[in-house]
Amino acid sequence: MPLRIGFTGDVMLGRLVDDRQQRRSIDAVWGTVRERLRELDGLVINLECCLTTRDREWQRTYRPFHFRADPDWAIPALEHASVDACALANNHVLDYEEVALEDTIEALDEAGIVHTGAGQTIDEALEPAVWTIGNGTSGIDVAMVSFTDNTPEYAAAENSPGTAWIEIDVDEPETRRCAREALERARQAKPDLLIASLHWGPNMVTEPPDAFRQFGKWLIEDGVDVVHGHSAHVFHGIEVHEGRPIVYDAGDFVDDYRVDPELRNDRSFLFVLAVASDGRLTELRLHPTEIDGCSVTEASPAAARWSRDRMRGLSAQFGTEFERDGESLVLSLEDDEA
Template sequence: MSLRIGFTGDVMLGRLVDDRQRSRSVDAVWGNVLERLQALDGLVINLECVLSTRGREWQRTRRPFHFRADPDWAIPALEEAGVDVCALANNHVLDYEEVALRDTIDALDGAGIAHAGAGATIGEALEPAVRTIGDLDADADGSNAGDDGELDVAVVSLTDNTPEYAADNDSPGTARIEIDTDDLETRRRVREALEHARETNPDLLVASLHWGPNMVTEPPESFQEFGRWLVEDGVDVIHGHSAHVFQGIEVHKGSPIIYDAGDFVDDYRVDKQLHNDRSFLFVLAVTPDGRPTELRLQPTEIDGCAVHGADPEAAAWSRKRMRDLSEPFGTEFDRDGDALVFSLEE
């Protein structure tokens, strides 16, 4: 008996994706992966853009890229895929300044999509996203409960990117930290976020981290130390992203550390060696009491500003690369169809 929660890398719905979506169905951005997404009990993404048509490009520092999507199609698209939680602590939530960040939060709130990692103040940015997933239609006495039950999930969202986007006590922005377990301010801020999450009494606690530079295939030692520290402090799953390419997976004390989930949807130029257009849908099986039992990696690729199940050649490339990148962590996968899978049960 288990529930299945999907985790994706960056979902960037702006620029060419936004342009194309104005003339195609709202679900087109999910390609042939849509049914897989809809079959999940929960779905957590990193939303790598703002949802707004207002505001102007960030003026206070020079920035090469600015991402936004029209919420009139983007919100229905997120709803169609069954997105439950958007991580917002990243380097694009203020691309169109404060008004667009407020529009994004309002649009997600209006759709009932939980979010974490950004807000009007640092206090708001540190608040967790909280969702109950599973059979929500059961009678109060559980007599009509499905086989899978329910699961209370709390997600905290943090980033080390873009210092100018950091929230403080009086200004909006992100929950920004340094990825350094010896940094006292980092330890204080992370533990504040985790304490807020624990106050909701979740069955599963997730840390969604937008960390590190682009196009880097291996996490530095400081990230490895940080991920393990979070697990030892009670985090059940590390959901990493930012590099635009996937990285290896480590299991620490029974908890998966997805160092980077890569990209899921975007319009980015493709590096023919690193293949930032290839990644996975990461599906975690969890018991109703919050115990992760299995992680399944379903290969994906981006084409035509939409995500698709990877073709055989791309899937084989991604499986081999994930095996190679995960080997130093002692993580070994089994093959199940086109997917990689490993058990988290001892």
């Protein structure tokens, strides 16, 4: 049986989510999706906040929003959902200054949740997350790198903490150098599956620009098995390149954001990649979700139909076609192997 690895869009546990979680059960944030998450063999998220109780907000540049969650409930909640790995290269991990990034890393380390994309230096930010899913002969080794083009003032440097910030441009030498350095480190672990998680682009855009498509394909050609994109708050279409999926944007998984009535940033999917024991990708399954009351839930029939139709429409331009299985969409990857 293939192993199943879940990928989500933004998991923002701050503000109203954090407030509500002080007065409800630890796993309430996962709503009706909790059991589906726990049934997976692995789970990767973009953690769109810092885990801290610090109250000094970033003031060096203008930041309209600051997201933090109390690690006393957030870490157990991540554990209840069986989260394996967090992408930290994003535009909120330093919202409460460098000390909050330190708190976040310390909390994740103590919980045994691997992470990548941010650190005390750029060297640490480029270090991959490495872990194993499954066990025995059926287990596979996974490595993940994470980058962002958001909020350059949060970028790590040789002697200062921050994120693995890059410009999304395959023609930019520094971008190629930085990405290849991280990928080479990841390959040293000899993973069966190599993931690139990218927090790229502005909010509320509906399609990836050409530069993102070029960069995503370049990553696949350089050995990445799945591109896990996020940042737009709305999901984008999926492209398959050399038999490998590029999820340009996974949308939002849980947050407290205002909902756009047309773009419906409260609707997305849990993206589940099936991987054989030899590392061969077999399918990508999309389970419709929606956010309700600062929790993620299984999408209603109407919301699921809307998301399926929209995903099909957005992906058609890339030549991607899905089958339907119940409420979910299924993308076969075996037929697309190069």
